[in-house]
Amino acid sequence: MSRSARTLVLAGVSVLALTACTGNTPKAEENAGNAPANQAAVKNDEPGKKVKIGFSAPAADHGWMGAITKATQAEAKKYSDVELVVAEGTNDVNLQISQVETFINQKVDAIVLLPFDGAALTPVATKAMEAGITVINVDREFDSPFAARTTVLGDNHGMGVSAGTYICDQLKGKKDAVVAEIAGIDSLPLTQDRSKGFKEALADCGLKVNNRVAAEFTVESGEKAAANLLQAAPKIDAIWNHDDDQGVGVMAAIKNSGRKEFFVVGGAGSANVMRDIKSGSSLLKATVIYPSTQGADGIRLARLLVQKKALGDLVEVEVPRTVQLYAPVVTKDNVDQYLPTAFES
Amino acid sequence: MSEDITTPETTPSTQATVTPPATRNSARLMRSGVGRNLGLVVALVVLCIVGVITAGDTFATGANVLTILRLAAVIGVVSVGMTFVITGGGIDLSVGAMVALASVWATTLATQQLAADFHWIFMVTTALVVGAACGLVNGLLVAYGKIVPFIATLAMLAAARGLAEIISDRKTQIITVNSFVDFFGGSLLGVPVLVWIFLLVAAAGWVVLNRTTFGRRTFAVGGNAEAARLAGIKVQRHTVALYVLAGLCCGIAAVMLMARTTTGSSTHGQLYELDAIAAVVIGGTLLSGGRGTIVGTVIGVLIFTTLNNVFTLNNLSISAQSVAKGAIIVVAVLLQQRLARSSNT
Incomplete structure (x- = not known):
């Protein structure tokens, strides 16, 4: 009996010891999401109404997917008026659906959602929209136009x-x-x-x-x-x-x-x-x-939509329905322009 | 194997009314299922308290409780089936793959056409039959083919998911039969239909395991197959029945997941085998068979889903959650061993 108690203590101590040697976070954060500031957006960047945003994405088992989450979190941190709730990292649609349900219960203002499977997350996204929450669909499209206000896609x-x-x-x-x-x-x-x-x-x-x-x-x-x-x-x-x-x-x-x-x-x-x-x-x-900043752009658009602001540099007063990002070729000549937003795999 | 098994697991509320008049009685209580479940209930209560303290305004709401229950429902039904197999001395690694195959088969264009023309019951029946059939194959391989359960169901894990990918061409199949989605996605007396199904399956599982000959035979077969055979139990036939039961539960879970996602997909049910085994084991069912508890399993599932919910509400990452999950499994099993040892001496 006392032996198993000792085992427990031992296990606890070794966990603590292990935690002490895993501190490699600063390096990973360096490159995440320090995108060059969009000059036109500066006026929009002024703090406004407090916005609570929920974010959910598939498991970060791939460099690009990990970068999506990191860039999204970094982007949210830049705004004093954005509170980000993250439920990252699942390839189980059942679990991802419950994460979105939790966001609805928490009465967030907006949800940025990169679904593991667009079709499978459509019903719960529609439910969120019906509850008055602004849903931004990222990368993998829903199969209903009622499930999201705006969609950010790669090309x-x-x-x-x-x-x-x-x-x-x-x-x-x-x-x-x-x-x-x-x-x-x-x-x-x-x-x-x-x-x-x-x-x-x-x-x-x-x-x-x-x-x-x-x-x-x-x-x-x-x-x-x-x-x-x-x-x-x-x-x-x-x-x-x-x-x-x-x-x-x-x-x-x-x-x-x-x-x-x-x-x-x-x-x-x-x-x-x-x-x-x-x-x-x-x-x-x-x-x-294939931009890994889609989630980060989702955060910006969600903030604009909730604060009822227009997208900078567009005449139109509403944020567009779909934003498709460009797929540029990076060569030796222009690599410096893209390196800051590139992801570490 | 005598008192342990036949003592029915009591719910926490009835535990409180059984005040042990003497220490001898309390020792017996500890030896029975009550003692084992008590630790689990405490763990669940502690989790809930943590949830209330850290996120009280959203955690302790009806909507959030329903979110937890809806998430628990699918994996819970799978875990009930798993409890039977493990109590009977086996293991089923193919549950997630069976969920995927059943969901895909029940959402093919042909099945959906049939459902649209007549009734959604065709989709449900297809899922149940596919699940039970896979379970039958598992059972036959284990009982008559004399293949170790670990290997037989590992083969099914690979084959069933592969077949699901072939049938669906690795595409997500969207359900267009609205009556199906409306029924299973709806609520009855304010409680989601999915949660009702979970409750019914758990209640039926409890009755079968604790109040029928089938249940007693399951304990006997799992405890000592040779003794069970000598006692006149048809061990092979019983083993087949246990795997069919697990397959059937996977079919039910597939229907629930189809309703939740309005899709069938070969990616559904990923790693459900691990979630289910974890829930069953921390619930107090012996991995070597002969002892099993449905109540424990249900609480085990609830512990993991509540943990998930608390982590999501507090904005903590999935990775931290996995660490916590691992720690809970180890602590639960260590505690069980301690309880078992102290009740033996």
Whole structure:
């Protein structure tokens, strides 16, 4: 009996000891959400009515998703009139629904929601709207227009177009160039959109995707897919890899193979990829951004909507229904502009 | 295995009325289910007190209690089925996958067409039949195929989710049968239908486990299968029935999740096996079988969902919550061991 009591104490002490060695937070916060201030928004930034915002997103099991949450929290901290309630990190729709229900009970003014599954969260988002709460839908769309006031989206199709156009420019005049594509999870609509845009842009300059493999957004799967691709294609001119998180594995496979005859374009826009681009010594020459600031933008829009302010620089007095963010190509020339908002994977 | 099993678990309110006249009586009380559940009730009460202190204005409201119960309902029904399997000396790792498969199968276009033409009962029946059928396969593999439950249900975990992905093409299937959503999403006497279902399943589970021959046989089979066989119990047939029961519960949970999300998806029910096993084990059911309590399981589920709610209300991260969850499991099991040892000496 006393032995088990001792075990308990021991367990408690070791937990405390462990906590003491996990203090690596400051470094992670450095890069989160210090976006260049939008000059036009300055007047809107003046403190107004107190706004309580609830935020919920899927599990941060991917660099981009982790960055979404970090940037959102950092953005909310900038405003003295915003109180953020975070319920981050679940891939269980049942749990995410209850988080939104909790926000409704707490009578928040707005909810910024990146649903694990847009369709599955639609009923509870609609319920929140009916309760008079402003819902901002981020990244994965609901399937009802009544479920959100405003939707902030990335541009998956545009990512493919940007990547394809960049590769076309670089391979100008090379008619028999071999282009390869390393996609993300193939069954997701977002992957299909990216691939479609890529194919269309390449077709414009007479190129096509000669080799295509799919990974699963993880480092391990990226390494596997790239290794297979390099085996299958003895000579390649350009590779587009959809996702910079899986890109860590892709670059490892390329390094192991010793191949150097091609250049690589990334996707999503992680900070380490941008640093590689900046160094100029890597095979990575560019990446296409899928903004990880969507949640942060959701916070700003939620605040404007609740305080009944207009979006700066628009004549229209209402905040738009849909905001689709651009998918720019980052190269050595403009990398400094994007590095501050890039995410650490 | 004698007193332990046959003593019905009492609810906290009746515990209070049983005032032990002598220490001998209280010792017996401790040995019975009451003692084991007492620790759990205390833990739940402590959690609630923490909730009231830290977020009193929203925690102690009717709406918040219903939010907790709605979240607990789905995983609670799964856990009741799990209690039977574990009490019978087995384990079922495939519950989450069965929930996913049942939800997908019950929301295919064909099933929904049938439901739209006749009655939503077709969708419910499909989910229940799919769940029970998966359970039947599990049971046959374990009882007659002589495969260890851990392995047999691990195989089902992989296969059922894979089949769900094939059927749905990894897309989210949206339910368009409004009568289904209206019925299960509604309330009866101010209490959500989902919560009623949970209560009914838990009550039925308690009666079956504690008041029927089937229940007594379950304890016997889980405690010592060989002795049960010699006593004339058809052990194999009984084992099959236990897994069918667990599968059936997964079918019910799938219907509840479908109503909550208005979708069927192969991603539903992720990691439910761990949530359910955790709830069952902290509830006081022996993982080696032979002892089980439905009341304990229900309180176990409530502890985890309340914990979740308190953390969300206080703006704490999911990661901190997972640490707390792990600590609760360890402390609960250590306490149980201590109680068991002290009642033996």
